[in-house]
Amino acid sequence: MIILENEIAKIIVKRSSVRAFDNSKKIPKTKIMKILKAGTLAPSARNSQPWRFYVAISEEAKTKVCEAMAERNPWAKEANAIIVLLADKNFAVRPDEKKYYIDIGLCLENILLEAVNQGLGACACTAFDKELLTKALGLPEHLEAVVVVPLGYEAKGKKFAEMKRKYGEIVERRDHKDGTKKLEECIINLA
Numbered sequence: 001m002i003i004l005e006n007e008i009a010k011i012i013v014k015r016s017s018v019r020a021f022d023n024s025k026k027i028p029k030t031k032i033m034k035i036l037k038a039g040t041l042a043p044s045a046r047n048s049q050p051w052r053f054y055v056a057i058s059e060e061a062k063t064k065v066c067e068a069m070a071e072r073n074p075w076a077k078e079a080n081a082i083i084v085l086l087a088d089k090n091f092a093v094r095p096d097e098k099k100y101y102i103d104i105g106l107c108l109e110n111i112l113l114e115a116v117n118q119g120l121g122a123c124a125c126t127a128f129d130k131e132l133l134t135k136a137l138g139l140p141e142h143l144e145a146v147v148v149v150p151l152g153y154e155a156k157g158k159k160f161a162e163m164k165r166k167y168g169e170i171v172e173r174r175d176h177k178d179g180t181k182k183l184e185e186c187i188i189n190l191a
């Protein structure tokens with residue numbers, strides 16, 4: 001068995017999608033800023049850095065984002081904050097080929113890992129109505145909403161039980177721990 005041991009690897013192993021939040025505590029803004037900063041340190045094609053962030057913290061802003069969420073993501077409204085990861089197509093390299101999705105994906109992983117480092121949980125979500133979200137946030141044409149990241153303090157104990165009652169089994173999915181493919185299944189060639 002391969003065991004990952006260094007600090008980054010520990011965070012990679014620890015991360016899994018969190019869908020149940022304890023929103024009774026507020027996230028200090030410094031934590032959010034550190035998470036966003038980690039996002040901006042991702043590599044990008046020709047250093048284009050096409051990522052932009054719409055961060056919903058107020059109830060009003062979170063409600064706007066959640067209006068566009070798919071039915072399978074009702075738990076998102078309990079998040080302490082929601083980061084909408086946008087791509088600025090004016091800065092994207094060859095936007096017609098959608099390669100900027102790779103840049104946004106790398107930014108996303110940095111965000112998810114730094115959230116763990118900050119003691120928070122998060123979940124990447126692409127099940128949302130892009131058109132509706134664009135309208136709700138009043139985004140200009142060059143800003144494309146690519147992924148929505150609800151984040152917050154992971155609900156534990158009674159609070160978790162409450163979330164599960166409200167939103168069902170989805171809030172306790174732990175695919176990263178239970179359903180990860182064997183490394184051997186993923187390697188097509190190693191020579």
Ligand SMILES: Cc1cc2nc3c(=O)[nH]c(=O)nc-3n(C[C@H](O)[C@H](O)[C@H](O)COP(=O)(O)O)c2cc1C
Nearest residue numbers: 015016017073123124125126127128174175176177
């Ligand atoms: C691009 C992308 C889109 C996703 N969209 C959703 C989503 O809309 N709703 C949801 O509950 N989870 C979503 N997920 C989370 C995945 O279901 C989750 O990452 C996967 O099951 C592996 O579990 P883990 O993150 O705990 O390792 C998404 C993940 C990615 C990378």
